[in-house]
Amino acid sequence: MTIPQGTTVPAVYSPDTALAFIHRQWGRLTGTEGISLAIAHPSTDEALGLMVLLYREEKGVVGIGYWVVPNARRQGFASAAAELLSRWALTEIGISRVEAHVQPDNDASKRTLIAAGFRHEGLLRSYLDYATHRSDALVFSRIQSDL
Numbered sequence: 131m132t133i134p135q136g137t138t139v140p141a142v143y144s145p146d147t148a149l150a151f152i153h154r155q156w157g158r159l160t161g162t163e164g165i166s167l168a169i170a171h172p173s174t175d176e177a178l179g180l181m182v183l184l185y186r187e188e189k190g191v192v193g194i195g196y197w198v199v200p201n202a203r204r205q206g207f208a209s210a211a212a213e214l215l216s217r218w219a220l221t222e223i224g225i226s227r228v229e230a231h232v233q234p235d236n237d238a239s240k241r242t243l244i245a246a247g248f249r250h251e252g253l254l255r256s257y258l259d260y261a262t263h264r265s266d267a268l269v270f271s272r273i274q275s276d277l
């Protein structure tokens with residue numbers, strides 16, 4: 131699965147679609163969807179990826195999502211950002227549970243969550259809906275007592 135298939139990242143880049151993407155991210159905060167943040171390089175501040183927290187239906191629960199641009203991968207950025215953002219949610223803004231749904235073959239994402247302090251809970255069968263197919267989802271979570 132590519133990033134545009136599972137997110138609202140434009141599949142075809144143009145300045146207009148890129149700007150519209152950024153405005154959609156800002157809109158998440160001003161609406162009630164959640165928060166969308168850039169992962170920035172700690173020294174250069176260059177944008178390397180994205181982290182979102184989106185409210186689930188159940189009170190106090192958010193879902194976490196993320197991606198990192200290919201040339202910045204395997205340097206610890208996603209796991210550090212997921213650790214930081216989930217810790218902030220659980221300690222500063224009254225969230226009780228941060229959860230993630232991951233395709234079973236996405237080893238990078240599974241290892242990112244484990245490195246960020248999440249626990250694997252189980253499998254939701256035929257849970258994820260993509261344009262061309264459905265997929266099972268592994269469930270991971272981090273709660274306040276995991277900190």
Ligand SMILES: CC(C)(COP(=O)(O)OP(=O)(O)OC[C@H]1O[C@@H](n2cnc3c(N)ncnc32)[C@H](O)[C@@H]1OP(=O)(O)O)[C@@H](O)C(=O)NCCC(=O)NCCS
Pocket residue numbers: 133196197198199202203204205206207208209210231232233236237238239241242245
């Ligand atoms: C998943 C993703 C965000 C990981 O980003 P990253 O910055 O490379 O991750 P990190 O460098 O923090 O690595 C975290 C762990 O994953 C492992 N990892 C990273 N890429 C991997 C890969 N391709 N295969 C296997 N393990 C991988 C790292 O070795 C590390 O494991 P460790 O802590 O046991 O050493 C990135 O691969 C990506 O953007 N993928 C496409 C989008 C996506 O799948 N998002 C998640 C949807 S649920």
